[in-house]
């Protein structure tokens with residue numbers, strides 16, 4: 001009898017990583033004669049969820065060839081050995097015999113697109129007859145249940161994670177940056193987010209003391225063989241695990257009208273720019289978007305770097321589709337931009353004083369609609385003589401996104417759009433235009 005094991009919240013602020021705990025557990029299960037069926041899953045939930053564990057992902061994998069009770073015993077011992085239980089981890093382990101039903105699937109969708117509570121988690125677990133082992137409040141069961149219920153039919157990507165040997169944890173990762181550039185060059189776009197093109201930063205290695213040496217994201221697991229031949233690291237690798245994931249799939253977005261937006265949802269909103277974008281002292285750029293039924297603030301925060309320059313070029317009247325997470329802020333509901341599609345640019349009109357018909361000097365406005373006066377010769381012209389000219393726009397319609405360093409795990413990089421469009425079913429969220 002096959003069953004699913006889900007796992008989440010094994011890490012503390014300092015260290016740990018659920019991918020590592022799961023990778024160890026899977027290897028120990030295999031040592032007992034169990035088989036892991038298919039790829040283990042690495043599942044990201046709604047980035048606005050208050051229960052999320054510091055950016056870490058929940059894991060689920062399917063096991064067969066072992067008694068459930070033996071697997072429970074093993075999972076308990078691995079978690080008690082490796083989970084950061086003394087540092088505040090509230091690990092949840094979920095066991096589900098057979099396949100997840102509709103209730104678990106819908107729990108996943110709520111966890112990835114909306115907000116779910118721990119009570120919801122316990123209720124769904126009971127209804128699904130899932131078995132739970134948890135520590136502290138058991139906050140980790142939310143991610144563990146969602147990872148088991150995850151529906152990857154709308155798109156998935158893969159991540160190869162190389163873990164470090166324990167004696168190297170906390171030390172500087174010795175990865176040859178040139179080899180990462182080579183890897184990127186040779187395998188892109190089948191691998192992605194290896195490097196931030198704007199800052200040149202290497203994106204495959206974390207900067208935390210966690211057990212991950214590097215993670216390579218890809219759209220096809222076959223590409224990892226090639227990538228591993230190219231990358232050069234100067235420390236032994238403990239083991240390498242390939243996960244299938246919902247990262248870079250845009251599944252967190254819902255297409256919503258402005259009046260239906262709520263705190264905590266991730267949304268795709270179509271509208272017209274109604275207020276000239278402006279930067280505040282912190283370098284954050286804000287503008288207002290309206291759709292006839294309401295208005296919402298949109299923000300491109302400082303970490304989105306050059307994306308802000310694009311946003312500052314928008315003017316009232318521009319038609320756009322905005323993607324991002326909705327948050328309640330002091331100024332009101334605010335959509336934190338992750339990407340934007342500029343559908344149509346408004347005409348940028350500039351008005352200025354006419355030249356003097358007598359002497360050719362640029363005239364001065366007399367204010368309001370009183371017309372113009374020449375300061376040199378005193379000639380006057382009525383208001384309707386003002387010059388109206390169209391200024392060419394500095395930006396073009398199309399898709400724009402924040403740099404990789406500011407992008408959420410779930411947001412799909414634009415470079416993957418064309419690559420994935422042909423072999424995926426769409427559900428209206430991503431290629432909504």
Ligand SMILES: [Zn+2]
Pocket residue numbers: 356357358359360361374375376377378379
């Ligand atoms: Zn004049």
